[in-house]
Structure formats: structure tokens, C-alpha cells
Amino acid sequence: MKSARHPRHVTNKWKKNAALMQSSELRAYLPETRRFSKEQLLNMLMKHKMVYVKPVNGTWGKGVMRVDFKPNQRQGAYQFQIEKTVRSFGSIDELYTSIRKHKLRGKYLIQQGIDLLRYDQRRFDLRVMVQRTPQKVWKTTGIIGRLGHPKKIVTNYHSDGKLVAAEKLLSPYLKAPRLKSYMNMLQNFGEDIANHLKVSFPGLREIGVDVALDQKLRPWILEVNTSPDPYIFRRLKDKSIFRTIMKYARAYGKYK
Template sequence: MKRVKYKMGKLGKYRFMKRFQSISSFLPDTRIATKANIKAMIRLYESLYLKPDTGTGGHGIYKIGRTKNGFSLRSGTASRHFPTIDALYRSIHSRLIQRPFVVQKGIAVLKHNDRAFDIRVMVQKNKHRQFIPTGIVGRLARPNKIVTNYHSGGTPLPLELLLQSHLKRDARKKYIQSIEKLGKTASEVLAKSYKTKRAFGVDIAVDSRMKPWILEINTKPDMSIFNALKNKTMYRRILSYAHITK
């Protein structure tokens, strides 16, 4: 079989998936990071994220927020303030022309012990070539950090634990199942373009109203985050599905 070269970055995936009604309402507004788009979107939303169009691990990500006296720009744990959005843009312009960036609506995500967290759902094909969720894990950000990625210092924890202060026991179980289902649906959609892929890592944020948002879908998902959990059941299951041949 001829190998397919995948060149679709975050913006390409967003535009492709936005066409499908089954997941379009779960996709946060995402655009190419031009000055005009940043200015327009910061008027619409409380915060924005600037992300490299291609790249993994949470590197090179910025968060823009509105403040009483202007705007804030955060990267890692550092924060700078600017009186105008034009001044803020000038400070990052050189970075944005070095490589393509996207600007995405910021989600006010749920927190655990005053630290933000999001979710990774691993979805893999079984021997019948059907996608099924094989793992789900919460990613707890380091204090005052804007990203939750494992390789940027995020802590992998059972989602059941992270949701304890937000949902009661029975509701938690149903909610986790709904997140797994969303991950499966999103993977099935993206697989219409990535037809030979057998696994996807779906990153999902949950807002204060418990609405899930699909932040990104990874076409080369890292399995090591599941090995970091004390309970290795999910990790072993993921490995067993990874060994299923086409």
C-alpha cells in the first residue's frame, strides 16, 4: 500500500471536521493567527490561545486574556501585560511570521485543587476495523501553567478523581462514557481524511457548564501518558490494540 503523507495541521483538521454536524458544535472557533483575526476574536471571547499549526507537546503556546487595564500574554508560567492588543501583537509578531500559528477560542476549563485539567481519549481500531475508546485520562496542569501536556509537566490522573468535586458518582460514570463516545465520534470523522490511521488521541476540555470541547486530535498519539497511571489496565489494553495488524 502506498504511504500517505499527512500535511493537515490544526487549522486543516478544524476546517475538515467543522463540516460534520455530529461534532461541529464541540469545536472551538479556530482561525489562522493574523492580526485581524486576533483583534476580532479577543472582542468575542474572554481569552484566546495561540498555537503552532503543527507541533506537539504543548510547546510554543501562548494565552491572551483581557484585563481591566488592557491585555495579558502568558507563556509557560510567565505573564506580560500590554495596554492595547496592537502592542501585544507587536511583541509576538516575529514569532508568528516564523511559522504558521492558529488562534483558538479559550475555554474556561474545569479545575482540580485550583489547577486546570483537560482530557485525553485514546481511540483505536479493533480487529474488525471499528474504532473504540481504549483509554481515557485526565491531564492536570502544573500550578499557574497554561498547558496540561504530559511532556510539559502535566500530571496524568484518573478522570474519575478529577471530576469528583464537579459531579456525583453516578453522574460521573455517565459523563465519562459520554466523553469516550465523543472521542470515538470525532475519530471516526477525522478518519474520513486519515484513512490508514489506526489510532487517534483526542484532547477534550470541559467548561464550567460541563460542555466538552474538542481542542485537537493527534494522529500520532503518545501512549506513555497512560503508563504513568498507577493502574496499568488501560495501558496494557492500548498496547494490545496497537499490536493488532491491518
């Protein structure tokens, strides 16, 4: 009965975003998010020029679309991309109709787009793994970079993204020792997010925070996965990171 009241896995992006919005500190790092509708799509595009349209309960980047407003574009000011295909339209009505046609079943949301940092001309973000230890404290156990496919809009490994050490991706932007202090900041950032979410979702034992970094190196909370894939951390050269992640995962019963 206890697990039914306090689930370990929360799929609804809207609920997780609403929980994080309750924190005055974390709210500043959340991209503006609205429920999907034609009116909200137009408002968000006029304000941000680029947004992402996402399934409320989606995983692995499936069904995610990038939508741009480019008023000086000849072929059409409105365009969206899903997978590798880009479509352009002359009006918000045409854009909205096409998005509805191509979206997956279920509810969607609109999220402010972040101009991601790039490495080798490819967009990247970071996955921050945070776990509850046997001592019942939250600890960041791993950070890994996700380098997007050059022709795709999502960085997920399951969508042809590439797993790369975060330090390598950040090295063109930060030199040691600033890089080390920045990585420490990200560790604390992940733990702050976990400690806040546990209030709304006390059943959580692990989270994977997808963190976008903009051109000023400001971190943004793109999404929080409550059942993150630990095996991506096997790709890191430091094998102790994966061993620690699996040790904690076994301790809270994810694996035998």
C-alpha cells in the same frame, strides 16, 4: 504507495479542524478557530476575551500562548502568557508585535479560550485515546486527566503537567452513577470523532483527543493528536488499560 496517499500521522491542526467542521454534530463542540493575523486576533479577543495562539504544526504545547483582553486592567488591557511569563500591553499593535517576536517559526492559529474546570486550583483537561481494532472498528481504549502546572497555561505532561485518573478529577463535579454515565459519554464522543476523521484521513489508526470541560461540563475538542503517546496510560492504577492500548498498537504496526 498506499501509506503515502493515506498518511497515518496528520500534524496540521488547521486541516484536522476543517475536517471536523464538516460534521454538523461535532461542529458544536469545536472552539472557534481562525488563522493568526492582527485583525483576527483583535476580533477574537473582543468576542471571547481569552484565546489561545498555537502553532499549526506544534506538539507538546510548545509555542502555545494564552492571550487575554482585560479592559479594566491598569497595567494594560492586553496581555499574553507563554510558559510562566506574562506580558502586558496598552494596545493591540504592541501585543501583536510582541507575539510575533516570541512565536515559533511557521504558521499559527487563534483558538477560542475555554474556561477549564479546576482540581486543587489547577486547570485540567482530558486525553481520550481511540484506536482502530483488528476488526476495523474504532474503540475508546483509555481516558486520562492532565492536571496543569499551577503557573503554566498548558496541561501537557511534557510541560510539567501531572497525569491523574479522570474519575478523580471529575469527582468534585459528578457523583456516581452520573460520573459513570459521563465517562461513557466521553468514550462515545471519542469514537464519533474518530469515525468522522477517518473519512478525511483514511490512513489513521489511532487518535488522542484533547478534551476541555467548561464550567457547565460541556466537552470541547481542543485538539486531535494522530500519534498519541500510549505510555501516559501506564500511570493509571488499572494496568489492563495500558495492556489493551499496546495490544492494538502492535496489531496495527506501531510497535513490534
